[in-house]
Amino acid sequence: MKDTTMELDELKLAWQQLGQRMEKQQSLQLELLRERKRDRMRSSLRPLFWGQMLQVAFGIALILLGVACWTRNPAPGGYFIAGVLVHAFGAATAAAGGIMSGLIGSLDWSAPVMAIQKRLAVMRRFYIAAGIAVGWPWWVMWLPVVITVAGLDPRHAGATVTPAWVWWSLAIGVAGLLATWLFYRWARNPVRPELARRMEASITGTGLRRAQALADELQAFEDA
Numbered sequence: 001m002k003d004t005t006m007e008l009d010e011l012k013l014a015w016q017q018l019g020q021r022m023e024k025q026q027s028l029q030l031e032l033l034r035e036r037k038r039d040r041m042r043s044s045l046r047p048l049f050w051g052q053m054l055q056v057a058f059g060i061a062l063i064l065l066g067v068a069c070w071t072r073n074p075a076p077g078g079y080f081i082a083g084v085l086v087h088a089f090g091a092a093t094a095a096a097g098g099i100m101s102g103l104i105g106s107l108d109w110s111a112p113v114m115a116i117q118k119r120l121a122v123m124r125r126f127y128i129a130a131g132i133a134v135g136w137p138w139w140v141m142w143l144p145v146v147i148t149v150a151g152l153d154p155r156h157a158g159a160t161v162t163p164a165w166v167w168w169s170l171a172i173g174v175a176g177l178l179a180t181w182l183f184y185r186w187a188r189n190p191v192r193p194e195l196a197r198r199m200e201a202s203i204t205g206t207g208l209r210r211a212q213a214l215a216d217e218l219q220a221f222e223d224a
Contacts, residue, residue, distance in 0.1 A: 037218040038109045041116075044210040045104050051205075052101035059094025062086050062145070069148040079151035082144040089134070089141055096130035113219045120212050124204055131203055136180055140173040 066087030073079035103123045107116065143166065186192075187199040201209060 034113075034218060037214050041211040041214045042109060044207040044214070045107075046207070048205045048207040049101050049104045052097040052104070055097030056094045056101065059090045059092070059097060062090025062093060064090075065145070065148055066090055069151040072154075073151050078147060082147035083151060085141070085144045086148045089137065089144075093134045096134050100127060100130060113215060117212070117215045117219060120208065120215055124208055124212065127205055127208060128200065128203055132184075136177060139177040139180065140170065143169050143173060 063086075066083045066085070066089075068083075070080050070083030070087065073083065100123070103119070103126065107119055107123075109116070111119075147166070184199065188196045190196070
């Protein structure tokens with residue numbers, strides 16, 4: 001009887017040890033999965049980060065171009081106005097890229113998955129808003145950029161006559177910008193949820209969408 005009791009105790013102890021080893025192995029596998037998912041999320045956001053840094057550099061280039069134009073043409077006129085517009089737009093472009101790259105660079109990958117998901121959601125909203133703010137205006141802003149480049153030529157200094165092609169180009173650009181805005185509003189109507197989803201996905205960075213999908217997969221695994 002005593003031997004039987006000892007065997008049962010030994011069996012119970014062995015079972016407990018096996019359970020503990022299985023729990024440790026499961027915890028280790030979960031931690032390895034977390035690390036792999038987080039590494040893939042970091043990798044998916046890396047191209048977006050460098051893209052935003054290039055946007056900052058492009059914005060700075062626009063600032064320098066605008067300043068060079070309006071300082072060479074200080075008298076009120078087309079070149080002065082174009083230079084100021086390009087200067088301001090360059091600042092907005094650089095700021096948007098800097099904020100987005102800062103959000104990516106400061107993301108805490110050791111935080112809980114839910115916190116990472118919330119941060120990615122904030123980044124996505126900002127990316128869409130910034131894309132609209134500094135992307136859509138290119139329907140019109142290419143024209144001030146061209147005028148600003150022309151304003152750097154000393155032969156054009158003091159010109160007061162605006163060529164007809166400038167007015168035609170401006171009208172076409174404004175019409176294109178208005179059409180883009182109307183289509184965006186139409187596509188995001190609640191009666192067309194699938195089109196609205198596709199529209200939002202089309203203006204969200206691929207890397208950001210992939211990072212969100214990986215975070216969702218990891219959250220689902222932890223909740224299981």
